[in-house]
Amino acid sequence: MSVQLPKKILLWLRRLRVLTAKELLQLFRDVALMFVIVYAFTMDIYIAGSGVSLQLNKAGIAVIDNDHSIASRELIYQFRPPYFRLNGEVLDSSTAMRLLDEGQVMASLDIPPKFQQHLMEGRQTAVQLQIDTSNAVLGTLAASYAGQIVGKYGLDAALDRAGLTAESLQVLPRIEDRHRVWYNPNQNDAWFFTIAELMTVITVLSIVLPAAATVREKERGTIEQLIVSPLSPIQILLPKVLSMIFVILLGTAVSIFLILGLVFDVPFKGSLPLFFAVTLLYVFSTAGIGLVAATMSRNLAQVGMLTIMILAPVILLSGVWTPPEAMPPGLRQAMYFSPLYYYIEMGYGILLKGAGLDILWDSLLGLTSLGGFIFTFGVWRFNGVLDESH
Amino acid sequence: MMNIRRIRVLAFKEWREILRDRLFFVLSFVVPSVLMLVFGYGIILDVEKLPFAVLDQDRSEMSRDYLHQFMSSRYFDYQGDVHSEQALSPLIADSKIRLAIIIPENFQKNLIAGRPSPVQTLIDGTFPFRAQTAKGYVIAINAAKNAELMAKWIAQKQGVTLEQARALVSPVRLELRYLYNQELNSRWSVAAALVMFILMVSPPFLTALGVVREKENGSIYNIYTSTVSRGEFLIGKLLPYIGISIINVFILWLMATALFGAPFKGDPLFFILASVVYVVCTTGIGLFVSLVVHTQVAAMIMTAIITVVPSVLYSGLLVPVSSLEAAAQIEAHLFPAMYYTNIVLGSFIKGVGFEVLWVDLFMLVIYASGLWLLSFFLFRKTPKA
Numbered sequence: 001m002s003v004q005l006p007k008k009i010l011l012w013l014r015r016l017r018v019l020t021a022k023e024l025l026q027l028f029r030d031v032a033l034m035f036v037i038v039y040a041f042t043m044d045i046y047i048a049g050s051g052v053s054l055q056l057n058k059a060g061i062a063v064i065d066n067d068h069s070i071a072s073r074e075l076i077y078q079f080r081p082p083y084f085r086l087n088g089e090v091l092d093s094s095t096a097m098r099l100l101d102e103g104q105v106m107a108s109l110d111i112p113p114k115f116q117q118h119l120m121e122g123r124q125t126a127v128q129l130q131i132d133t134s135n136a137v138l139g140t141l142a143a144s145y146a147g148q149i150v151g152k153y154g155l156d157a158a159l160d161r162a163g164l165t166a167e168s169l170q171v172l173p174r175i176e177d178r179h180r181v182w183y184n185p186n187q188n189d190a191w192f193f194t195i196a197e198l199m200t201v202i203t204v205l206s207i208v209l210p211a212a213a214t215v216r217e218k219e220r221g222t223i224e225q226l227i228v229s230p231l232s233p234i235q236i237l238l239p240k241v242l243s244m245i246f247v248i249l250l251g252t253a254v255s256i257f258l259i260l261g262l263v264f265d266v267p268f269k270g271s272l273p274l275f276f277a278v279t280l281l282y283v284f285s286t287a288g289i290g291l292v293a294a295t296m297s298r299n300l301a302q303v304g305m306l307t308i309m310i311l312a313p314v315i316l317l318s319g320v321w322t323p324p325e326a327m328p329p330g331l332r333q334a335m336y337f338s339p340l341y342y343y344i345e346m347g348y349g350i351l352l353k354g355a356g357l358d359i360l361w362d363s364l365l366g367l368t369s370l371g372g373f374i375f376t377f378g379v380w381r382f383n384g385v386l387d388e389s390h
Numbered sequence: 391m392m393n394i395r396r397i398r399v400l401a402f403k404e405w406r407e408i409l410r411d412r413l414f415f416v417l418s419f420v421v422p423s424v425l426m427l428v429f430g431y432g433i434i435l436d437v438e439k440l441p442f443a444v445l446d447q448d449r450s451e452m453s454r455d456y457l458h459q460f461m462s463s464r465y466f467d468y469q470g471d472v473h474s475e476q477a478l479s480p481l482i483a484d485s486k487i488r489l490a491i492i493i494p495e496n497f498q499k500n501l502i503a504g505r506p507s508p509v510q511t512l513i514d515g516t517f518p519f520r521a522q523t524a525k526g527y528v529i530a531i532n533a534a535k536n537a538e539l540m541a542k543w544i545a546q547k548q549g550v551t552l553e554q555a556r557a558l559v560s561p562v563r564l565e566l567r568y569l570y571n572q573e574l575n576s577r578w579s580v581a582a583a584l585v586m587f588i589l590m591v592s593p594p595f596l597t598a599l600g601v602v603r604e605k606e607n608g609s610i611y612n613i614y615t616s617t618v619s620r621g622e623f624l625i626g627k628l629l630p631y632i633g634i635s636i637i638n639v640f641i642l643w644l645m646a647t648a649l650f651g652a653p654f655k656g657d658p659l660f661f662i663l664a665s666v667v668y669v670v671c672t673t674g675i676g677l678f679v680s681l682v683v684h685t686q687v688a689a690m691i692m693t694a695i696i697t698v699v700p701s702v703l704y705s706g707l708l709v710p711v712s713s714l715e716a717a718a719q720i721e722a723h724l725f726p727a728m729y730y731t732n733i734v735l736g737s738f739i740k741g742v743g744f745e746v747l748w749v750d751l752f753m754l755v756i757y758a759s760g761l762w763l764l765s766f767f768l769f770r771k772t773p774k775a
């Protein structure tokens with residue numbers, strides 16, 4: 001008995017090894033698929049991280065200057081990069097309107113006649129800003145920045161008129177605004193986008209790859225061969241999952257060191273081994289989702305559609321695009337059912353915030369229990385499918 | 391050259407095949423609607439209810455008054471007080487709060503004595519866009535508070551009324567006029583943009599799966615050996631998918647207006663015409679993908695990757711194309727999503743039509759013809775092996 005047991009385990013492990021090698025071979029033989037996977041972990045993440053910023057960036061402004069004075073020019077000059085960019089002067093509001101309609105500019109600034117004169121006399125005056133709010137968020141930002149610019153300009157003009165200089169601000173009662181942005185002091189969007197995209201790629205692949213590998217056997221009828229072989233369901237499934245995990249972890253490593261680290265200088269504040277351990281756990285959990293999808297469909301096309309149906313809420317409820325505090329009440333609780341929510345929390349926590357398990361333990365616990373449940377459910381469904389085919 | 395009857399027969403055969411696969415058929419309509427529902431309700435780009443904590447070392451009337459500005463604002467959500475700076479950092483690291491305000495001792499004393507006093511704000515920068523917006527709110531609150539403090543001080547020193555003093559410190563008012571979307575309803579923008587996004591992602595997906603399925607099953611050999619020409623096959627094969635996507639255009643349009651309340655101010659005829667061109671165009675992307683890959687898995691992942699990222703990031707959906715950096719602007723112009731984003735936003739929210747958007751439509755036509763021609767030449771009836 002004591003000799004037989006290790007033998008059994010050895011045989012089990014050997015089968016596992018052979019089948020995993022077979023899955024890897026099958027994967028590597030699909031050249032187009034390998035190319036796509038390599039692209040996903042490198043170029044795709046590079047594209048997501050370069051050149052795109054969610055912030056108001058050089059929004060075009062057209063100016064109708066009815067005053068043509070030093071004061072008006074000074075104000076116009078304040079609308080400059082990074083937030084705004086002057087698109088030049090137009091003569092009347094209908095021209096400005098046309099530019100706005102065509103999307104050439106995002107706002108037009110209208111300065112009234114006698115602007116300078118009113119300022120000198122200490123009378124309140126108003127400038128008008130028309131903003132294209134077809135993108136509501138950017139419209140709001142533009143309004144807020146324009147408010148800051150005009151407010152500051154007005155204050156400077158008032159101090160100037162009162163004969164006060166900037167130094168005299170030291171003797172005025174005022175609040176000195178000292179804000180600091182942690183973890184990403186310059187609000188570098190690339191740090192956010194590359195990590196978000198990496199995690200999305202990992203999610204897509206870890207759902208699609210095992211699901212496809214399983215359904216392919218169904219579609220081609222090779223599943224019959226597996227059923228008549230002396231393999232247990234878990235021995236059929238595990239190699240599929242293990243080979244995908246291997247490929248995904250390899251891709252993640254390439255992406256982390258090459259794209260995030262080398263190209264975008266993402267500061268890895270926390271422990272990278274911990275990040276990879278969490279990634280491993282996450283890929284296992286989401287592979288379970290893929291297995292469930294695979295048991296529900298008869299062919300790859302169906303798996304593809306089902307995957308999108310599952311992916312959309314998983315990504316949406318992860319908090320990448322809408323953090324928990326901004327979610328409406330019902331959806332906020334639903335986030336606990338998205339494995340990506342825990343992974344995002346831990347991923348940003350480890351990579352950007354330098355958090356360790358002392359802070360992230362609750363997310364780890366959440367991912368472990370959710371992942372354990374999904375994976376068990378997937379295996380259970382697969383068992384059922386095998387029994388049916390018998 | 392092209393035999394209409396053959397095309398019709400091929401299209402009918404494809405249609406029957408799609409109908410027979412019930413799950414696939416149902417999902418080809420359900421998936422776009424579900425995406426619209428989930429993203430339409432779930433993407434909230436307004437930065438509101440930011441959870442924050444406070445370290446008030448002054449505990450004076452003025453400090454409480456100052457903090458009240460944050461507590462009563464809908465942009466912030468008060469989570470409680472802490473008693474030391476060390477207590478703040480784990481709260482931010484764990485995403486329990488996104489913002490912390492630290493008021494130093496002597497805050498009130500300094501202000502009353504006519505001296506400046508600092509206030510420190512710590513902002514979680516994990517989401518740079520949200521951090522930037524939060525920073526804007528903090529600056530605005532401080533600016534308003536400062537104008538008030540200054541007006542009071544001037545009123546006191548120079549013996550004018552508070553009203554006059556206020557006019558003195560802010561001599562220039564900014565009058566804002568919001569065009570197209572007066573209530574700044576971001577749900578409108580999101581719903582309109584989603585029409586673009588979903589019609590970018592779902593037609594190529596359907597198409598790629600449909601064509602590669604024949605390749606992988608080997609049933610494409612029937613086509614290879616038949617008298618059907620390349621053009622007839624491609625058109626007949628894809629007509630049903632284009633048809634499904636055109637129905638989806640109407641479903642999404644209806645959802646955007648009826649469910650999410652987005653206005654439709656433009657010309658419906660122009661919008662339909664442009665949408666059909668766009669759908670033909672995105673179907674062409676699926677066709678292209680299916681010609682370069684051999685397995686359905688590869689087709690799925692490849693369409694997902696080449697459509698999702700550019701249509702989210704380089705389409706003008708999140709950022710106007712004119713604000714992108716030079717390289718990204720070129721990429722945006724190379725991709726059809728940007729042109730259709732202009733058409734969708736123009737038709738729904740801005741209320742402009744052909745006279746403004748004809749360039750975008752023209753580009754889509756060029757793009758669609760280019761893709762179809764490319765696929766026509768890539769598709770070989772005699773396979774290499």
